[in-house]
Structure formats: C-alpha cells, structure tokens
Amino acid sequence: MTGLSLPFDLTLTIDPWLEVVLRAVAVLAAFLVLPLLVGQTEHKVMAHMQGRLGPMYAGGFHGWAQLVADGVKFVQKEDVTPARADRWVFRLAPAVALVPYLVALAVIPLSPTVVGADVDASALFVLAVIGVGIIGTLMAGWASANKYSLLGAMRAGAQLVSYELPMVLAVASVALAAGTLSLIGITAAWNPWWLLWQLPGGFVFLVSALAELQRPPFDMPVADSEIVFGAFTEYTGLRFAFFLLAEYAGIVVMSLLFAVLYLGGPAGWHADGLGWLWTLLKGFAVAVVVIWLRVSWPRMREDQLQRLAWVWLVPIALAQLALTAIVVVMTQ
Amino acid sequence: MTTRDIVFVVVGAITALSALLSVTTRHVVHAALWLLVSLGSLAGCYLVLGQELVALVQLLVYVGAIVVLVLFALMLTRAPIGPNPDISTPPWQRVVAVVLGGATTALLAATLLPVLSGVTVDLDRPRSGTLQIAQAVFGTWVWPFELLSVLLLVALIGAFAVSRLVIRQGVDAP
Numbered sequence: 277m278t279g280l281s282l283p284f285d286l287t288l289t290i291d292p293w294l295e296v297v298l299r300a301v302a303v304l305a306a307f308l309v310l311p312l313l314v315g316q317t318e319h320k321v322m323a324h325m326q327g328r329l330g331p332m333y334a335g336g337f338h339g340w341a342q343l344v345a346d347g348v349k350f351v352q353k354e355d356v357t358p359a360r361a362d363r364w365v366f367r368l369a370p371a372v373a374l375v376p377y378l379v380a381l382a383v384i385p386l387s388p389t390v391v392g393a394d395v396d397a398s399a400l401f402v403l404a405v406i407g408v409g410i411i412g413t414l415m416a417g418w419a420s421a422n423k424y425s426l427l428g429a430m431r432a433g434a435q436l437v438s439y440e441l442p443m444v445l446a447v448a449s450v451a452l453a454a455g456t457l458s459l460i461g462i463t464a465a466w467n468p469w470w471l472l473w474q475l476p477g478g479f480v481f482l483v484s485a486l487a488e489l490q491r492p493p494f495d496m497p498v499a500d501s502e503i504v505f506g507a508f509t510e511y512t513g514l515r516f517a518f519f520l521l522a523e524y525a526g527i528v529v530m531s532l533l534f535a536v537l538y539l540g541g542p543a544g545w546h547a548d549g550l551g552w553l554w555t556l557l558k559g560f561a562v563a564v565v566v567i568w569l570r571v572s573w574p575r576m577r578e579d580q581l582q583r584l585a586w587v588w589l590v591p592i593a594l595a596q597l598a599l600t601a602i603v604v605v606m607t608q
Numbered sequence: 609m610t611t612r613d614i615v616f617v618v619v620g621a622i623t624a625l626s627a628l629l630s631v632t633t634r635h636v637v638h639a640a641l642w643l644l645v646s647l648g649s650l651a652g653c654y655l656v657l658g659q660e661l662v663a664l665v666q667l668l669v670y671v672g673a674i675v676v677l678v679l680f681a682l683m684l685t686r687a688p689i690g691p692n693p694d695i696s697t698p699p700w701q702r703v704v705a706v707v708l709g710g711a712t713t714a715l716l717a718a719t720l721l722p723v724l725s726g727v728t729v730d731l732d733r734p735r736s737g738t739l740q741i742a743q744a745v746f747g748t749w750v751w752p753f754e755l756l757s758v759l760l761l762v763a764l765i766g767a768f769a770v771s772r773l774v775i776r777q778g779v780d781a782p
Contacts, residue, residue, distance in 0.1 A: 362689045365641065397661055397738050404664045407672025411644065414679045418637055421689050433680040437673065444668075457738055 311524035353513035365419035370518035373412025377525040387551030417507035428506020432497035443484035445593035463541035493573035531562035634691035
C-alpha cells in the first residue's frame with residue numbers, strides 16, 4: 277500500500293488493519309455522499325433548464341435536504357415482495373446491482389495518493405466489476421414475475437451487452453497510449469494533447485457510459501410510458517431506493533472514470549496537493565453533462581440503439597485503437 | 609494453515625458446491641445463477657493465488673458477458689418461476705452424467721496432480737504479474753493466440769451466415 281485514502285498523511289501512526297478499516301469507511305462515505313450530491317444537482321440543474329425552481333423547501337436553503345427527505349420516505353415505506361415472485365432472487369437483486377459500483381469506486385484514484393485501494397490493473401478491474409451490475413437488473417426483471425419487468429430486463433441486457441464492447445475498446449486505447457492498465461499510471465502518463473488524440477475514444481466512452489447507466493436518451497429499459505419502470509416495477513421502499521442509488525453511484529463512477537481516463541484526473545494547478553480536488557471537479561463537470569443530455573435528448577428506439585452501438589461506436593473505437601497503436605509505435 | 613490457505617479452501621468449496629447446485633437444481637434460471645456464483649468464485653480462487661489479471665479477465669468475460677448471455681437466452685424461453693418438470697431427465701442419463709463427470713475429474717486429477725504436486729507459489733513475491741502474462745501471450749504463445757482468434761472469427765462469421773440463411777420452402781420440391 278503506497279498511499280492513504282485520506283487527503284492528509286497518517287501512515288506513520290496507524291497499523292495495517294486500522295488502515296484497511298479507515299480506507300473502507302472513507303470509500304463508503306464517498307459512496308453515500310457523492311451520489312446524493314449528483315442527485316441534488318440533477319434536481320436543480322434540470323429544473324433551471326426547464327424554467328422551474330426544483331425543490332425549494334426541504335432543509336431551508338434551496339431545498340438542499342430534498343434527497344435526505346426522500347431517503348427517509350423510502351425507509352418508511354412497506355417492503356413488498358410479490359406473492360408469485362421468486363423470493364430470494366427478488367430480494368437479492370438490489371444488492372447485486374448496487375455493490376459493484378461500491379467496489380469500483382474503491383479503486384478509482386482521485387490523485388496518486390488519494391485512492392481507496394491501489395490495484396495493479398485497476399482500469400480492467402473497474403470494467404470487470406461494473407459488468408457484474410447488469411446481473412442485478414436481469415435478476416430483478418425475471419424474479420418479479422411481471423411481464424413489464426421481464427421486458428425491461430431483456431432490453432437492459434441487450435443494451436448493456438452491445439455497449440460494453442465499444443466501452444472496453446475505448447478504455448483499451450487509453451491503456452495502450454499510457455502503456456499501463458493502472459489508473460494511477462494512466463493519469464501519470466496523461467498530457468494535454470491526449471484531449472485531441474483520444475477525442476474519438478472519449479466520445480465513444482461517454483456515449484457507452486450513458487447507455488450502461490440506462491440514462492436518457494438510452495432509457496429504453498425503464499421507459500415509463502411503455503413498460504411502467506422496467507425491471508424495477510415491482511420494487512418498493514428501501515430496495516427501490518437501492519436501485520436508484522445504484523444509478524446515481526453509476527453516474528459518479530462513470531464520471532470520475534472519464535475524468536481520470538480522458539481529462540487527466542489530478543492534472544492541474546498545484547496537482548501535488550490539490551490533485552484530488554481537480555479529479556472531483558472534472559468528474560462533477562462530466563456528471564453535469566450527463567444530466568444535461570438527459571434534459572436535451574428524446575428517448576432512442578431499440579433499433580436505433582443497436583445501430584448506434586454496432587454501426588458507429590464499435591468502428592470508431594476500433595479506428596481509435598488503430599490510431600493509438602500507430603502513434604505509440606511511431607513515437608517509441 | 610495460513611489465512612490464505614483457509615480463504616482458498618473456502619472459495620474453492622463455494623466454487624465446487626455452486627457448480628454442483630447448478631447442475632442439480634430444477635429451476636432453470638437458478639441453474640444459470642449458480643453457474644454465475646461458481647464462475648465468480650473461481651475468479652476468487654485465481655485472486656487468492658496471486659493472479660490478479662486472470663481473475664479480472666475471468667470476471668469480465670465469464671460473469672460479465674457469458675452468463676449474462678445465458679440468462680438473456682433463458683429469459684427468451686418460457687423459464688417459469690419455480691421447479692420446471694419439463695427439463696427433468698430420465699435416471700439413466702443422470703447415471704451416465706455422473707460417470708462421465710467423475711471420469712473427467714479422475715483423468716484431470718491423474719494428469720495434473722503428479723505434474724503440479726511439487727509446485728508452490730510464493731505469494732509474497734509474485735513472479736507473474738500483468739507484464740509477464742502479456743509477454744507470454746504476445747511472445748511465446750503468439751501463434752496459438754492468433755489461431756484462436758481466427759477460429760473465433762470464423763465461428764462469428766459462420767453464426768452470422770446461418771442466421772441470414774433463408775430457407776426457401778417449395779423451391780426444390782417437385
């Protein structure tokens with residue numbers, strides 16, 4: 277272990293087990309706070325883009341406690357399991373959807389020293405772990421014993437399998453450019469002209485990330501006007517809140533990952549001391565873009581979705597990979 | 609026994625047990641989910657043995673893609689909730705399956721145990737990381753690797769051709 281998950285240095289005074297506990301607590305705290313921050317930003321940004329005010333009452337100042345109030349509401353609701361549902365799979369599904377994002381957040385570095393766990397192949401680690409989240413949606417959709425849920429799960433499965441490939445290819449291009457699979461190594465190798473060089477790959481990554489998150493315009497799986505709420509139709513209370521939290525934690529993970537891979541992560545003014553703040557700010561800016569896209573684009577149809585993935589994104593990602601390989605070979 | 613030994617035994621037991629459950633359960637989708645647990649904990653086995661990259665690839669390919677496809681395909685069928693009597697097999701098939709499975713296990717054990725029984729892994733100073741695997745795959749084993757990728761490409765094109773095949777009924781009939 278090279279660094280600590282806190283911005284200040286405690287490494288001299290604590291033993292390894294306590295360090296592990298501290299790191300876990302820090303990651304859990306980030307996991308619980310950052311999605312709420314993104315959620316509240318979505319409430320307010322979306323409202324102002326649509327000429328509304330959004331939540332104004334909860335907590336007093338511009339409705340800052342709206343999501344805390346929502347959380348309290350969810351806890352109070354009855355936890356219903358449908359009579360015909362597959363009980364255990366139904367109840368386990370929210371956890372399977374949520375935990376991968378928690379694990380992924382643990383290895384995303386805010387700066388070379390501010391990271392939950394320093395893993396050797398962390399870029400691959402994040403991709404591998406995020407891929408598990410879809411199992412939760414599939415389990416939820418099937419176990420609900422509801423046609424709408426099943427349709428939602430099928431749509432989610434088809435969409436995520438299609439968009440995982442361009443995403444992995446885009447990340448492979450960055451890893452190739454940096455010569456390492458470690459996210460810390462990638463931020464160390466980054467320099468500003470990557471903004472141009474890796475631009476097509478960055479575009480592919482952002483679009484695939486939106487599709488993986490099932491956010492508009494890629495929200496076919498939860499299209500409320502067609503299939504109620506897709507795989508989450510039968511869920512209530514805390515279990516439903518877990519699915520929502522998984523979505524917003526997903527935005528946090530994808531935005532931070534985009535900031536680390538394509539925007540240089542901690543690179544910026546006083547990167548040694550303030551690097552973690554730069555990564556957070558860049559990630560937050562990406563999250564605002566994700567919200568912005570939700571407000572501006574209509575929902576895409578299933579055939580348009582698949583066409584975009586296979587006719588546009590995969591070829592662009594492959595071309596980017598070839599371009600990266602050529603430049604790497606030429607400059608070495 | 610060190611902590612690592614205990615973790616390895618536990619993860620290995622989970623792998624074996626969930627594999628057994630996936631072939632004995634009567635719930636079609638549960639079988640796929642137990643397969644998922646089995647493949648996932650196999651990644652755990654690799655991780656305990658210090659092969660981080662292999663574990664991650666196992667997770668990415670098998671858990672994240674192949675089992676998702678299996679679940680997806682199962683959900684396209686009727687796949688009812690609860691035990692499905694239609695997929696039950698006659699007793700002689702089960703006996704043959706047990707014999708074949710046992711025979712394969714015995715064969716693998718008879719081959720691998722004498723070869724690898726003396727090999728130990730130093731987990732505190734792992735000798736094969738991501739770089740070593742990359743050098744092995746793209747150096748020593750590059751030709752088998754490329755051949756395999758060509759094989760997969762052929763299979764892909766074949767599947768594409770089959771799915772595009774139009775069965776012309778009544779053309780060849782007199």
